[in-house]
Amino acid sequence: MMTTRDSFPLIRAIADRVSVRQFKPTPIPEEHLRAMLSAAIQAPSAGNRQPWRFLVVRNPGLRQRLAQAAHGQSFVAAAPVAVVILADLPRTESRYGSRGTSLYALQDTAAAIQNLLLTAVSLGYGTCWVGAFAEDQAAAALDLPSALRPVAIIAVGVPAGVTRARERRPLEEVVEFRD
Template sequence: MDIFETIENRRSIRKYRDTPVEHDKIVRVLEAARLAPSWKNYQCWRFLVLTDPDRRALLFDAFHDKNPGKRAIGSAPVIIVVCADPAESGVENGIEYYIADTAIAFEHLCLAAQGLGLGTCWMGWYDEVYLKNVLSLPDHIRIVGITPLGYPDQAPKQRPRKLFNEIVFFNEWSNESR
C-alpha cells in the first residue's frame, strides 16, 4: 500500500473483531516500530505485547469509564503497552525526548498495522501507577501510550482536521504567508 494512502486511511479503531491476529503480523508492526528514529539512536522504547486474555483483563480498570477507547481495551485480541526508559534518551530545551522517540515508534506501529489491514487506537488516558503495578513493570519505565491491535469491526469516517493554512506558514509566522 502506498504510504500516503496508508496515512490517509488510518483511523483510531475502537471496535474490534475477535479474530486473532497472526503472530507474524504482530511481529511486523513491532519491526516497523523498531526502525523509528530516536535521540542519538538510543532507542529508549520498549513494547509489552499482551495476547493472553487474563493478562489483557488486568488493564481494564486502569481506564476511565468515560474513555471512548475503554471498550476496545476489553475486546481487542492484542494490547500493546508502549513504554520507554527515559534514561535512554535526552532532554534539551526542557523537552523530554523520550516521549518524542517513543511516539514516533508508536506511530510507525500504527501505520504498519494499517498497511496490514489491522486497527489501532493511540490511548493516553489511563492510570499509569495502577498499570505499572498490575503489570509488574520496573520503576524506571514510563508508559507512553497503549493501543489495542486487531481486525477492525468499524470503518469510521475521517475525523476533522484543522485547515492547512491554519497550521502551515511559509517563510513568516503568518496566515498571510504563502
C-alpha cells in the same frame, strides 16, 4: 487519473488510518505483530538511544486490567492485542539528562508508535492509541520497574464495522511558510 494517494502506499496508509474502537476477536498472527514491531523500531530516536520497550499483551485478564487502568475503555480488553509502549528513561537520561526523560524519550516512543499504527493499517488492522490511563495502575498490572514509563496502550485488531475519518484543521490554519 492516478492521484498521489493511489500511487504511494505510505500516503494511502496515512490517509486510511483512523482510530478504531470496535474490534473482532480474530487473533493476529505473530508474523503480523512482528512486522508492526519491526516498523516501530525503525523510528528515529535522539542519539539513536532507542529508549523503547514493547509489551505485547494478548492475555485477556491483563487486557482487562489495562482497560480498567484506562478508565474503563473496554475496547482495550475487546481487542485481541494491546501493545503497551514503555519509555526506558535511564537510556536517554544517561546521555541527555532531564531533556532526555521529559522530551526525547516521549518523542522517540511517539515516532515508534506512529510507525506501528501505519504498518497495522497497511496489514488491514485497526488501532487506537490510548493515552488516558492511570500510569500507576498500568504499571502495577504489568509489574513494571519504575525506570520504565508506560506512555501508551495501543489496541490492535481487525476492525468491526467502518469508522469515519475525523476532520482535520485546514493546512491554512496550521501552516505558515516563511520564505
